Amino acid sequence: MGVPELLQFVVSGLKNGAIYALIALGFSLVYSATGVINFAQGEFYMLGGMVAVWAMRSLGLPLLAAVPAAVVVTVAVGALVERLALRPRRFEPPLVLIIITIGVSMVLQSLARHLFGPDELALPAFTPGPSVVVLGAAIERQTLWVWGLTAVALIVLWLIYTRTKLGLAMRATAVSHDASRLVGVDTARVVMVVFALAAALGALAGVAVAPLTQTAYDVGARIGLKGFAAAILGGLGGPVAAVVGGLVLGLVESLSVAFISSTYKDAIALVLLLAVLFLKPSGLFGRSSREKV
Amino acid sequence: MSAPTAAKGGVLMSKRSMAAACLVASVLLATAGCASPASTGDTGESTSKEPIRIGAVVSLTGTYAGLGVPEKSAIEMEVARINAAGGIGGRQLEVFYEDDATDPAKAQAATTRLIEQEKVIAIIGATGTGQTMGMRGDIDRAGIPQVSMAGGNAITAQFDPLVFQTPWPNRVVVPFTLSYMKAQGITKIALLSDSGGYGKDGRQVVLDEVAKYGIAIVADETFNAGDTDMSTQLTKIKAKAPQAVWMWAAGKEGAVIVKNAAALGNVWGPAGNEAARLFGTPGNGRKEFIEGAGVAAEGFTFAAGRILAPESYGAGSKPYVVAKDFIDRYTKQFNKAPDIFAGHAFDAITIVADALARSGADPTGPKLRAAIEETKGLIGVGGTFTYSATDHNGLTERDLVIYRIESGAWKVVE
């Protein structure tokens, strides 16, 4: 097996990995401010892709307008979910909120089936054209968009965390809601902004991936699971950890297919994840856990 | 009849069970209020004859929703046509639909409901193979016929005198496709199959049959539903230099594979290797596949029935008229051309209706079963059905053709 093949395995792994990373970023963002795993994150991904297709087909919008439309709609849904379903119960234990997000994801998935139908839908590539060849490995142009989006999302989130008042408020909220309120942080608003950001991230991921895979009303659950695994692997420890978790998961899957077995690639990745948890109970980059489930 | 109770295990010796008991009591009352004998006829002893009651178990939600929804549409459309034309033997057809949510246990419960509460004399369904198999126990106990729209081999290979099947099973599709490959001079193929029921079933039949055609399998890879990239599998496959890659993917992963292969072809092409040809299965005969794969689908080859190109029957021939009529009516009513699954459902209701017409004035489950088994030369859109005491699939390779995708549409090549 030559260098081009090896490189191709890595490209494939990093492509899947970047998709997982984008979802994991959403999980990690919400978790960092609320201590809650938002099981509706996968549905934000689904909504992004579906709304974009709908905007192009039914409204006749060009792709350039459909993408922001999809993000706006999904952000509105995310903010609404936070305001209506989560904020009234924000002082309950995280498990109550997690179950609420599970209920929300059921509703969103079922609504999407009613609105957009049960079939898979295609979205055109952002920049159509033949794949790019690097050292003998082929890279689809859309994959470059997914990687670019992951990099931009990582940088923007990192800047928000470390360089803005909002980031400070988010970090404060994560440490203690009560103390943050005492020093004048509007924690409710912070959590809502975080949800909106997570929804935007999910929608962008869904839009960027749809040209590669098509989209359907039920794509959220599976991708959400992968993103959750990536976030846990990273250790729920901030944007960098989430992205590393996603890329590692993608690479492990791809290399398992390449060198062990395509049938057992998911099992191999999961066994590895379990092994990491057994050895390091709070993931690769997680600090010792502080949650109260 | 007394009220069904919302059974509740309240044996907790804790004081909390008090409150629980109150809640249960209210549930009991609520259900008691609504419960009524299940056998109330629709019109009681009206002047017209009672409708013939048929059940349909389809996946309207869950993984197979994309298959089950057009199936239900096709059955509804055909039943409306039969009833508008005066029904069967002067009796209307009444179909009771149940959604199995792509879950075998729900399919079984639905079967029990249709038999117990709706007193149906035949059941069409299910959409999927696992769901179809899950229904078998209740079908056997009730002794009524079942006409499945799922293509799994197990359905008619694990023979049951009550169970019939409308799609081309893989043991018909595989030899047909293999003989085409052989005719094309292909001797080395790679398999890339879905780890779900469809792919696993097909892969097994290919492994069993391939030697007869002098074809070798040089690579055997799988993927999972929902996977977003298969270039690693394709790269491994390419290293074995097969002449054809046979893909078993009925869902959206099919388009992913075809696009990945096209992207990789950009690398392989200049290296001097002729790109391997891509083959598929009847499950790829959906317009969503072509839309998803785009230009990458050009040259993609698969076997399926003639529903995708009824003109291949020869314009004016009887099968052509049947298929064209179904396609036109379906397209008009649902603003969408029927896919092969709608066709399987149309065939199922057509078979049941045809057998009912031969079952006398008062059809029962056993009479209907016998009539279905005697189906002979019945023209559906999936082919011409002839069942027998040993063959409950009724289709042969004659009902299949090879399609190739050219300029974004499938064309009959043989």
Add this chain to the structure above:
Amino acid sequence: MGGAWRRHLPAIVSAALAVVVLALPLAVSDRYLLKVFMFVGLNVITVAGLAVLFGLAGQVSLGHAAFVGIGAYACGFLTARAGWPWPAAVVAAVAIAAAGGLALALPTLRLRGHYLGMATLGFSMILGIAFVEAKAITGGNDGLSGIPLPAFGALDLDPATASYLLVWGTAVLVLLLASGIVRGRPGRAMTALHGSEMGAQACGIDPIRVKVTAFTLSAALAGLSGALYALTVGFVSPTSFALETSIILLAMVVLGGTRSLAGPVLAAVLLTLLTYVDAILPGLSKEAVAFLQDWKGDIYGVVIVAVMLFAPAGIAGVARTVRTRLGGSS
């Protein structure tokens, strides 16, 4: 009010309910209703175990459907392929599921919250792959069929009635056992643990042992539910033990309320019936049934969200509030 009868009232009510539940087949001849109530009973058995695990040991599992699957395949294989009598197969299936629970409980002891959730989820997904791939035992995607209905010796019962009685007879015993654990020394130890691990340790209770016991017990009960599922449904398919099933089971526990057995059990009853609403409301028109089936996902999701919004402590929490308002007993 008189103390003596009042103290015994819950026991009397519970016993009366048990009698009503077990006598139901005398009044209901519709086999579909019996089957639906049987599914309710199967979920009640699993949820009782999860309630002990979560409510009393403070642990969350996102993978218990896998233990149901282990029990179902083990029992199905032993009866249909190995020719075992069904009681022996059930015992073996429960033992195998319990062993699986123990095997997962030991390495995950250090995990908490979401990490434990992921570990149980991962375990169940690995088993999900095994259910498909171990074709010789499980029948793969085609499923394991031909499982004989249990025979009850001389008793000649209608299969639907026999299945119902088998499941609910077991469920009643399981609930007796579970309530014994809740009220007995083990339950008090587990409750102490939920409050404070260090506190429990200070009282001479070994938190590790309690956690491992609770997890193993809940896996065993899930396996028992699966074994009865295989016997009564007669067909086992890998799609029945997917993540959605685990999540619904967990939702039943949380909607029922923590530190309670009656709450989760009632939630299991109501949530299971919600998916078979056409069964308990036979007067519905065809259109209404079709509508309810079509909107099932939304209805289910809305119910879950609404319960958590209006009663975050679950059914048990509502019951506690009502009791306090009424100025009831302690």
